[in-house]
Amino acid sequence: MNKIPESLNEALQYLKEGTYDVLAGGTDIMLKNRGYAEAPVPFKKNMLYIFNLDELRYIATHDEHIAIGAVTSYASMLRHPDVPDILKRSIRQIAGPALRHVATLAGNIGNASPSADGVLVLYLLDARIILASADGEREVPIEDVITGPGKHTIRPEEMIKEIRLPRRTFSNTFFKKVGARKADAISKTSLAGAARLHDNVVEELRIAIGAVNVTVVRDRSIEASFKGLTLEDLKARVDEVAAAYDSLIRPIDDQRSNARYRKQVSFNLIEAFIRQL
Ligand SMILES: Cc1cc2nc3c(=O)[nH]c(=O)nc-3n(C[C@H](O)[C@H](O)[C@H](O)COP(=O)(O)OP(=O)(O)OC[C@H]3O[C@@H](n4cnc5c(N)ncnc54)[C@H](O)[C@@H]3O)c2cc1C
Structure with missing residues (x-):
């Protein structure tokens, strides 16, 4: 049976004693349990509704x-x-x-x-x-x-x-997602970047890439290899930065895009992030 707990403790007790899918905003899970208008939602499992906690x-x-x-x-x-x-x-x-x-x-x-x-x-x-x-x-x-x-x-x-x-401060951050349209689109590929620079030298460079592998791609050893470079050196080596991610960018073809496009756009986003530093 679906449950609507009134406290976190009650919710956790239900999870301990039974099998439930947690339902928060429902914007993903309702689509996975889609039914006909005006009919009860055909939930495949018992739901634990937590959005009112x-x-x-x-x-x-x-x-x-x-x-x-x-x-x-x-x-x-x-x-x-x-x-x-x-x-x-x-x-x-x-x-x-x-x-x-x-x-x-x-x-x-x-x-x-x-x-x-x-x-x-x-x-x-x-x-x-x-x-x-x-x-x-x-x-x-x-x-x-x-x-x-x-x-x-x-x-x-x-x-x-x-x-x-x-809580960290960065000199520069970057977020770009590429979808089929400007708003209300699922990412074909996406990149978030952050850099901390001191006296024009890279102290920290972070890059996270979405939709190009089974999980978000982030590689701390690649990031560490750019530490200590001057900003000019980093920009001069922008192709090397992109190449370092080559083996990790392994996208798939699906209804939203194809692997070749996703890979090229990911390289473009890496370059865009580095060039705007
Ligand atoms: C029209 C539309 C556009 C969208 N656009 C985007 C977009 O641009 N980018 C994007 O990233 N997503 C998008 N989404 C997907 C969705 O809105 C997001 O993933 C959203 O963050 C899901 O949050 P929710 O609270 O609605 O999750 P729910 O649907 O309630 O749950 C999603 C999953 O998380 C689990 N869950 C929820 N809360 C918890 C918890 N506290 N503990 C453990 N498990 C939990 C659920 O069991 C379920 O498996 C879109 C969806 C729709 C319908």
């Missing part, structure tokens, strides 16, 4: 990180002064305003799509995910939560309680 609706600023509760809508994130600008830029390109009032970042993680725009920025920002169960909590880096298209390591008795974004 106000105790999971918050954005809190701490010394080291910003904490975002699991049912916080994208619209609330856009209004909050401490939510990083790079995340806001991606959110403004997720679906349209109406959907952003109910859709959540936790749902973007749970859906585990390689083209998810919020997840792309979570990779870039080294987000950590708090997974809660009736028996306790664990904190897991985003790249250990998502393992492939639609696949994740959230245990059946767990749910996402909170998303933590370490």
